[in-house]
Amino acid sequence: MSAPVTLLSGDNGSGKSTLIEAIAVAAGFNPEGGTTSFNFATRATESSLGGHLTLVRTPGRKPRTGFFLRAESYYNVATEIERLGVTGSYGGVSPHQRSHGESFLDLVAHRFGPGGLYLLDEPEAALSVQxxxxxxxxxxxxxxxxxxxxxxxxxxxxxxxxxxTILEIGPGGGIEPVSFDQAEPVVMTRAFLADPARFLGRLT
Ligand SMILES: Nc1ncnc2c1ncn2[C@@H]1O[C@H](COP(=O)(O)OP(=O)(O)OP(=O)(O)O)[C@@H](O)[C@H]1O
Ligand SMILES: [Mg+2]
Known part of the structure; x- marks a missing residue:
């Protein structure tokens, strides 16, 4: 994963979160999300894969900062941000007092900075198209x-x-680079929007 942006695609259950969480653990992030200095755990469910990964870093390019964002546990990260009293680094308002999407956009606007390593698991879960x-x-x-x-x-x-770079995890677990036009969510969304009735007809 040497590209500035690597996108992991693949169906539900294909292993994206497992992989991104393992990279996060290998990079020293809290498995439940946050920065490398967050150290809370509500429930340890991470796989042991992180302990078996070796991250290869470009010499002289150690990340200056970073964040592991997982949509499913951002509530707990928000509680930790409040507990640590560091809301100032997140736009000045507690993420608990912002909408789901607003709190994500505060995070990327205010907490994310130059030279960082950012691991994001389904950030779109909170976000509109805009x-x-x-x-x-x-x-x-x-x-x-x-x-x-x-x-x-x-x-x-x-x-x-x-x-x-888009890497797609296939049904057999293989990971292949694909183009934007080949990526499954793009193919499926295009097909659906071109003719919703064809898909929805099966529901009625
Ligand atoms: N804590 C766990 N223990 C055992 N198996 C797990 C655990 N968490 C996930 N799995 C299984 O590992 C597989 C990969 O899960 P993972 O969460 O990585 O998928 P994903 O690609 O992120 O899916 P989604 O798009 O739904 O988020 C799934 O079959 C899932 O049931
Ligand atoms: Mg997932």
Whole structure:
């Protein structure tokens, strides 16, 4: 994963979160999300894969900062941000007092900075189409400032991230690079939007 932005695609249960969590653990992040200094655990469910991964770093490119964002446990991360009294680094308002999407956009706007390693698991879970486009703009700025992103996503909009490498995990567990036009969420969304009735006809 040497590209500035690597997007992990694949069906539900294909292993994206397991992989991104293992990278996070190997990189020293809290398995439940947050920065490398977060050290809370509500329930240890991480796989042991992280202990078997060796991360290869470009010499002289140790991340200056970073964040592991997992949509499913951001509530607990928000509680930790409040407990540590560091809301100032997140836009000044506790994530608990913002909407789900607002709190994500606060995070990327205020806490993310140059030269960072950012591991994001389905950030689109909180975001509107506009929010996804705002995230793409912020990613472009941070990449220009030397940051690296690994993002698990089902979003055709995030898969359009310029210059990104898309790795798709197939049904057999194989990981293949694919183009934007080949990526499954793009193919399926295009087919659905071209003729919703064809898909929905089976429901009635
Ligand atoms: N704590 C766990 N213990 C055992 N198996 C697990 C655990 N968490 C997930 N799995 C299994 O590992 C497989 C991969 O799960 P994973 O969460 O990585 O998928 P995913 O690609 O992120 O899916 P989704 O798109 O639904 O988020 C699934 O079959 C899942 O049931
Ligand atoms: Mg997942």
């Amino acid at each position: 929010g996804c486009l705002a995230l793409l703009l912020r990613i472009a700025d941070l990449v220009a400032d030397g940051s690296q992103f690994v993002i698990a996503t089902h979003s055709p909009i995030l898969l359009a991230c310029p210059g990104a």
